[in-house]
Amino acid sequence: ARVEAEAPEAAKPETAKADASKAADAFSWDFAGFTPDETVTFEEEAKSEDDSGQMFRLSTKDWQEKRVNGLGTMPLAREGTQKAFAMSRDTRAAAWEFNQSGEGGAPNKQMVTVWNSNPKTMNKTFQVDVDEAYGDPSGLLLSPDGRRVLVSTANNGGNEANTIVKVYDADAKRALFKLNAPGFRVGDTTAWSPDGRMLATGAEDGAAFLWDAATGKRLLRLSGHADNILSLEFSPDSRRILTVGTDGFKHLFDVQSGTELCRFIAFPNGDWVVVDPQGRFDTNNLEELRGVHWVAPDDPLKPLPLELFMRDFYEPRLLARLLGGEKLSPVRSFAQLNRLQPRVNIVSVEPQKERPDLVSVKVEVSQSIEASPTAGETAQQQQQGQPLTTQGQPPVAARSSKVFDLRLFRDGQLVAYAPEQDGEVKTDAQTGSSVLTFENIKLPRRADLKEVEFSAYAFNEDRVKSATARKSFQLATATAPDAPVKGRAYLISVGVNAYENPAWDLRFAANDARRLQAVMGERLAGDGAYSEVVRVPLVSDYELKKDGKKVEPRVVTEASATKANFRAVLDVLAGKTVDPQLLKNIPMAERLRAATPEDLVIISFSSHGYADERGIFYLLPYDVGPGSEMRDVLSRSISSDELSAWLRDVDAGEMLMVVDACHSAASVQGPGFKPGPMGSRGLGQLSYDKGMRILTSTQADDVALESNLTQQGLLTYALTRDGIERAQADFKPRDKAITVSEWLAYGVERVPALHAEVERQLAAMRAGRTQATSLDEGTTQAKVVVFSTRGDTSKIDGAKGINVGNAALKAQQPSLFDFARKRRTTILAKTQYGGSPTVWEGVRSVSSKQ
Missing domain, CATH: 3.40.50.1460 (Rossmann fold)
Known part of the structure; x- marks a missing residue:
């Protein structure tokens, strides 16, 4: 990909030999990355197959260019020779794989070169093991110090038995050990911890494995994904690892214990949610998040909205608090919660006769009653929305839920509530319902506003929230836009x-x-x-x-x-x-x-x-x-x-x-x-x-x-x-x-x-x-x-x-x-x-x- 950049005007000295805009015009950059000494390393595209690209470093302090390691440049553009490429996180080292033709009919050799930005360090080239039946590119991963390289070779068209994952010492030009990585697929499913002590590999069954980078000993198996691991990433302090799977989830693990700290998912519209193993969660869209639900163990076919149990399980800044090592308060067992939601419905929004800037809002609330297994008739009535009675008598119920703390909002802003001092909303003993009328609700009188949305919700005794009821109201011409009022x-x-x-x-x-x-x-x-x-x-x-x-x-x-x-x-x-x-x-x-x-x-x-x-x-x-x-x-x-x-x-x-x-x-x-x-x-x-x-x-x-x-x-x-x-x-x-x-x-x-x-x-x-x-x-x-x-x-x-x-x-x-x-x-x-x-x-x- 071409990368173009221009230095800030204030950062360009008049005496600079080359500024960033000229560098962008002169080169097609195959790679760019910031190094610790505040420079950008980039690669000039080779001009021919016999030529190799040149490595340059551009200082972000004075915007001057400097050629890097002219004795061992990287042949990134030699078509037909280069097969794989990797660079260390600080861009001070790189490795690439290429084919070396065998002499006298001998098979081709699979070679890896390790390069270092130090001009006094020559390139190290050595042969690696490869499946002779396949010549696909290998996966390369450099250690943080650039002296070791993990090579995962192609595995004979998907035959797991032929997977070869080895770690090589670049200075000694030999393999140190082989990883027994079941289900491994060549690609981005490897990671090296920043402290150099651990390796991680991903597998197609959704598991990730941690390895001792010095001995190749397997340390831990990390489970949680339902499908392939796509990528892995250690935290900067090497204490945690992030795994990304094709199931859409990202999981965060503690590398010492193998404990899953949390998992999170991001949606295309920018919404996200973080969940820990105990059910605590955080999200940026608490009331309107779509695509994530609760599934109760005793009722797995009934998905429940995420916001339903926020009183017990919602934890703001959950990810930051977990990363900070905070010990969170215990949460109640999901089975202990009364999961029956009260029902809330906005019946009507009616303008008041002589005050069109005021409306009356009627809200109906109803208890939820879960009938016992023997009360089949009552259960059917409930499902059909009929009154919760059988021949004038309340049904025999295994569980019920009263209604507490009704809230009414206008465009997301609280405008009314019941009861006055909070607590239980009284409902009819026979029907389990009640209609409340909120008078004198003010309408905004702004020229830019055509309608308002009223919303309402309530809670049960365990603070389980009802579904949010919504009703739009078109503003009359008496209030807007013909009669806007300055506040x-x-x-x-x-x-x-x-x-x-x-x-x-x-x-x-x-x-x-x-x-x-x-x-x-x-x-x-x-x-x-x-x-x-x-x-x-x-x-x-x-x-x-x-x-x-x-x-x-x-x-x-x-x-x-x-x-x-x-x-x-x-x-x-x-x-x-x-x-x-x-x-x-x-x-x-x-x-x-x-x-x-x-x-x-x-x-x-x-x-x-x-x-x-x-x-x-x-x-x-x-x-x-x-x-x-x-x-x-x-x-x-x-x-x-x-x-x-x-x-x-x-x-x-x-x-x-x-x-x-x-x-x-x-x-x-x-x-x-x-x-x-x-x-x-x-x-x-x-x-x-x-x-x-x-x-x-x-x-x-x-x-x-x-x-x-x-x-x-x-x-x-x-x-x-x-x-x-x-x-x-x-x-x-x-x-x-x-x-x-x-x-x-x-x-x-x-x-x-x-x-x-x-x-x-x-x-x-x-x-x-x-x-x-x-x-x-x-x-x-x-x-x-x-x-x-x-x-x-x-x-x-x-x-x-x-x-x-x-x-x-x-x-x-x-x-x-x-x-x-x-x-x-x-x-x-x-x-x-x-x-x-x-x-x-x-x-x-x-x-x-x-």
């Missing part, structure tokens, strides 16, 4: 500098809220995409002296960042009734409305964060009380479960939340959270159900930093100053528009680099190269407020600030949670390309939120 943008920013316990005060959390309000509010208002931008800052702060230090005794200047105020804002957006007296304390409360599918809601929360021993996450508002009793503090804080409940009924088309607090990923990664249709509680499940994107400033076990260098938390600074004002978030693609997806992704990428820049500035300050200006009495160390969960957890040990060296703080790494199945492009800002993101406005100190 509102709601910007709710919480920043908590001051706490009722002053020992926990932060410096720049209030700045986070103010900067998000100013920067994002201005951009959203200037774009004109929304009819109104409603800015709601909830801030608690204290008075500072001219030198930047806190006034003592402390004077609280703002105190709107309370738990009650935050909940009240979300309740209004959810369409709930809120005490008017409470709304008087909330800025811009009079502009708040119940959210609609055209609206954008951006919520930011900068404060202390805390994850308890159960994995429940808490955000601390201003009003956590003056004491340090842990139970009292957490009872006044905002838990991830409470946050989920408050956001559940907010029906905005686009929702995103930025949490700039320590351990903030724990707000999503609660106990047992799995991103899928689980019917669970918690903020992670809500993020999945509503398609709400959540950006957290840290991993679940890490701290979030705020810095005097930035006057903000690092995440908020990256999003506002670098991302929006400097237009650095316009990067995927760079098209003068910043979308929600780009903005959040930029925060994930930028913060670690920003943290590194802070570290460098602090190092310069410590070395005396830069004058330090600090709010913390000149210290250049990090201040971390520690909430310890070790030992006595009844108190927070006074919540004192503890100075620690910056080396103790690992690089801050945000996490983005985005589980939406359907997503429209939402533009936050139009931009002109900005400049460098490393312009500092002051050099002071670093502290953290915890």
Whole structure:
């Protein structure tokens, strides 16, 4: 195959003797590969049968060419002579097979040459064993050091008894040993481990064999494929091997024990699924994957959808976790699960008479009842869809399934649920069915939308999911496209500098809220995409002296960042009734409305964060009380479960939340959270159900930093100053528009680099190269407020600030949670390309939120 490449413009020095584009024009490349010294090795096509191709190496540093090993070039284009070719992974060695004519009527000899890129090393050529009745090409495989070669010769038209697989020493020009490889077929079904210690061969019965590369001793037989092995590949660390079969599956094995770790399959449409031997699985298309099913041992002729048992067996990032050696929790036996699915059907979607932008959706749910063997009549009725009764009496049943946690979605976004507090959906005692009507479901009023899809599902008591019911609804002209409506943008920013316990005060959390309000509010208002931008800052702060230090005794200047105020804002957006007296304390409360599918809601929360021993996450508002009793503090804080409940009924088309607090990923990664249709509680499940994107400033076990260098938390600074004002978030693609997806992704990428820049500035300050200006009495160390969960957890040990060296703080790494199945492009800002993101406005100190 021809390979053409051109060096990046910036990489081409004016003095280069030859650039990549000229090399591509000059040669027909039969092989190309990167070598460890950052070069590309390629082969020039031979010009005649008497000529041999030349090996060249092209440096990717200066794009200059260099001829390689002119004393022993590779005759890759000699027609009628070359039969097989192989190259080592680092392209430093190669081997090829050719026929050598016998003299005086003697039979031809099958020869192999081993080449090395070292110009001082001559080629090694030796004869190999071959089936005299066949002259087909052999299979060649080089050892990682290029000094040994495995030769698998043709096997007399498929006669397994004549298969010859030998390993040769190129320097000694002799065979070391023969592999007794049953069922072997010549081809790509061999592999050499990168550490050089093992060989692998594949067989036509679906088995793979591991061999000691030093002695030829058979080590293990790996089984699992239903048909031929097509290829084999060791992992870079030689600890695992991947086998690929004609059955469509790829299997991953541990080479020491021979244990199968998992198998996976990829489909032409890009879908994939990974399954381990215990039945755990992962996939990129949890709700609509086709082509993979469960088969129960006691009912092998009834395939069941993969999503059916996701509560027990779905494990996100399964492959990465297996490769990392993680010990996964045991799963229940398949036989223990109640596999009877409740039945769900969307009966109707009807517009409301005087509000064409609202519809009523009727959903029917039914229990599943498996009749006993003696209840043949009832079983037949059930199969025919008739009521589950016999002469007015419930049937005798071996098993049954009730209905739990009904969910209704509009274009993949949760819009209704039953019952209100989750749990069992009551059904008729006689029929086992019930029809639920969900009123006032909002329709999106966008010009680009012609129809919406409603979907619904429920669960049984073992969390086995029903099939998903679907029903499309054509939008009336009263809602779209003739009457599109501009939505509102709601910007709710919480920043908590001051706490009722002053020992926990932060410096720049209030700045986070103010900067998000100013920067994002201005951009959203200037774009004109929304009819109104409603800015709601909830801030608690204290008075500072001219030198930047806190006034003592402390004077609280703002105190709107309370738990009650935050909940009240979300309740209004959810369409709930809120005490008017409470709304008087909330800025811009009079502009708040119940959210609609055209609206954008951006919520930011900068404060202390805390994850308890159960994995429940808490955000601390201003009003956590003056004491340090842990139970009292957490009872006044905002838990991830409470946050989920408050956001559940907010029906905005686009929702995103930025949490700039320590351990903030724990707000999503609660106990047992799995991103899928689980019917669970918690903020992670809500993020999945509503398609709400959540950006957290840290991993679940890490701290979030705020810095005097930035006057903000690092995440908020990256999003506002670098991302929006400097237009650095316009990067995927760079098209003068910043979308929600780009903005959040930029925060994930930028913060670690920003943290590194802070570290460098602090190092310069410590070395005396830069004058330090600090709010913390000149210290250049990090201040971390520690909430310890070790030992006595009844108190927070006074919540004192503890100075620690910056080396103790690992690089801050945000996490983005985005589980939406359907997503429209939402533009936050139009931009002109900005400049460098490393312009500092002051050099002071670093502290953290915890």
